[in-house]
Amino acid sequence: MRACAVGTFAASVPLAIYAATASTRLRQLGVTAPGATIALAGGILAAGSLGLSGLICWAMSRPEVVVDDGLIRALYYLVFLTGGVGHIVALGLLLAGIAVPSLLLGLLPRTLAWVGLAIAVLAELATLVLIWPESAVVLPIARLTGFVWLIVVGALLPKRRTDRQRA
Template identity: 35%
Template sequence: MTTTVSRPTDTSVAAPAVVTAGLFVASLLAGLFAAGAVYTSPFTDDADIAAFYAAHPTLVSWVGFLQFGTGLALAVCTATLVTRLRGLAPGLPGPIGVASAGGLVAAVFLALNGVVQWVMAHPGVTAEPAVRRALHHLYFALGGFAHVAAAALLVGAVSLVALRTGLLPGWLSATGLVIAGVSVASSLTFVAEAVTVLIPVGRFAALLWLVAVGFLVPRRT
């Protein structure tokens, strides 16, 4: 005779997922309202980059602050989601471990991106062309393809766990695998500038997916 044990897992996943998405969207809206642009691409003319940072140091500080907060919120969201999955699917420690590592690495990259933006908010730093260009590429990489590709491990691993256990609707799990694939592909920005278009696709799709998972993942087996 087989007995199914219901494991209580009452920590909310939806709340930190919503906070994560909300903080990041707030960082984008701040840029749009204050400067008419979310950020400047490192692949544009350097004079435009210099003008942006010279004109908007306070905005850069606030965007960095909000994205640093997003990284912290993502770390909390990852921890709560992984805790939930360990209670619901104790037989799948491998994929759950990958989800934990991916989410935490993605959170660190995004938080570091915020720190770099804080550094760039100081006029004495961005006044030097070589330093400005180097930090701009670093900020773009940390908060762009590095963060998105790492988040793909979280999304993909959770999707695999859900597919094997039926914890989430099948369409949501399948969508997560597609999002993970697109997000990983964004790392090809290393060698091809054109691939940068995949960064926002993977980023926003992953945020929406994470919020949906936060509301739909069950509390008990």
């Protein structure tokens, strides 16, 4: 349990760095619309909720906490809400903040930008988990596809606007 908590918390740091880097790159590429700021805000919120989830999970691993069933149940729900719904919805903002300007300015292949936007919409739909818990199946789908999309975008987003125009 503690190893999972530490891993979850540690994973939040590269996500925050990615968000800051992607936001800066979008601005360097001429994005003046709110997309770059939305990407930064979404990434920071996603990283923060993931980090908080890891810290709460770490607290759950403490011997003095394990003995209280009510406390463990409450902390479990907080881990689920911060690391699940909260993280995924914020991740959707990061994805949309990159996908929309990339689509409008031609920074990425159109298909890739549309896929990112679709994943962002799916991530935002994770809010429904709060009123319809059975829809939680969307959480791992949005998380996995979102992170794969971010990796691909990290490799394909041009360093300079002229790089994309020449291609």
